[in-house]
Amino acid sequence: MSFAELKAARQGKSSYVTQNSSQNSQSSSAAPSQVVQQSEESLAPTESIYKAIPDFLEIRSSSGSGRGLWAKKACTPGQVLLVAKPHAAALSSEHLDTHCAQCFGSETDGGLKRCTQCQIVYYCGPTCQNLDWVIHKHECAALQRIAASGETSLPSDAIRCLARIMWKRQKLGPTSSWTREIDSLQSHNQDLKPAAYELHTHLAISLVRYLGLSSPSEIVSFGMVSGADLANFVSRFVTNTFTISDPSLMSLGASVSPPVALINHSCDPNAVVVFPRSRPDPAQEPLMQVIALREIRADEEILTAYIDTTLPRAQRQTTLLETYLFLCICPLCTSTDEVDPRESVWCPKGCGGMCPTPTEENSFSRCAKCKAVLQKTDEVLDAQRIGQQALDKATTLQLSDPEKAHQLTSNLIPILTSAGLTPSSHPLLALTRLHQALLISALRSPTQETLDETIVTASKAFSGLCAVLRYGHPVRGLARAELGKLLAVDEPSPRQPGSGSAAEEALRFPPSGVKRLRLALDTLLQARAELGVGFGVPNEGGQVGRSVREDIVKLERELGAWKKGVSEVMEDARLAAKSSSK
């Protein structure tokens, strides 16, 4: 449900206003002394083919993290560093009938038309269908083959993306710059651990089945000579694949872009990869953009985060090691700070400081500010354990059984909060964000209570995110925009005096009446500025930034009308007082 629909749903209720208005710079994880600049002469032939890389960036290699992209000149927050259309992209199965398979636009942008042959993929219209036909003609046959075989589930987005690369590779040939860029992606095929090897083998087998290959020799037509080539190809894909997201960061599918894949990882990144869809051109979308999150110095490496950096260090490192085969030594992973807000508990004495969350191995913990020792370590450990279990379960259930998922998040959040976990601490932050998403999707005809509960949850989630993500991060900007939009949905009548002291009333959150509208406006103005960084200054916050700007205009109008209403009432009162005194 959109916020506009939500606002419309709330308009059934008499509206207060309507009545009155009659209307730091981080260093790279690679050791600088080991960085080698790749001059044109020293570049391997494949490395000079990245046409998307602008002049102010260059490829350099380091012994720690291989090739990477480095800034030759200083860059500013919100600067677009790199723009690239993925070499290949595939929608995940649940979005095949809600998004265009070519430009990834959603059905809400306009009606979608189904491919009459496979009846599985959809397009915005003939333009997108024609643009995609060169690859879809193979895909269409493969999808029809799958349907005819009686298979009930479709191949995953990973398999469909891999197949799209294979067909394009077959069309363009092994010497095209497109294929050379794909072939230059890093592969970890030689160093795979058993679990990863199994995953890659499974992917390769599913791919061969989907392509309809019946003998090993058929692989030759794709420019590969052996099964080892195929294994390498799959390994390259796993190491270099990107999730395509919509402008509100909902995951839509998988993609591969060799120039963007040159960027190495940091858990405290100086850049992000987004798909802002600011002025969508069907031939160019889904368009990836790498945006600077902060000032980047000349000779500093561009680093993005491959994983969710709101997670604690151990979880981040496990994922990076399993999927990308490296041990992260970024500043966040090697920090010796006493407390990481991702793993923190409020001071037991209430001084406002934080203690590191205790662990099974080390249960001693004390406040970093006043040094008070944390006593209830078992309670914290239990809360974390059951919180993680509930989070896993609620995440799995959120689409199939949202009520059950909501029950889990509602029950667990108070337990974790009373154990003292801070809003930015894992798994409390993740549970709060999930709770917020579940509340929003259930807000069809909200009551004042459900709306206010959603606003309180959104505010807690936002404050947790602010402690762990730097200003401008798109996740933070979107959370701020969501909070502002929720505050703008309604402006309940000011609460009657008597329900609390004036001071208590002033502190109540969310506020009521015009104070709520002012807070909404203020939050949306800040969200617009923050989205402007995370989605790139020239993109003006992307699609969400655009809708925030529209909300701001409406709110300013409402506030203007409210002010006018109040001054008219005051004037009437003044005139009445004057005439009665005569």
Ligand SMILES: C[S@@+](CC[C@H](N)C(=O)[O-])C[C@H]1O[C@@H](n2cnc3c(N)ncnc32)[C@H](O)[C@@H]1O
């Ligand atoms: C998407 S690629 C990045 C480009 C890659 N360095 C190259 O040479 O093509 C991901 C791989 O780069 C390496 N890598 C990325 N970030 C790293 C880091 N912070 N430390 C060490 N290795 C890293 C890992 O081998 C990882 O699997």
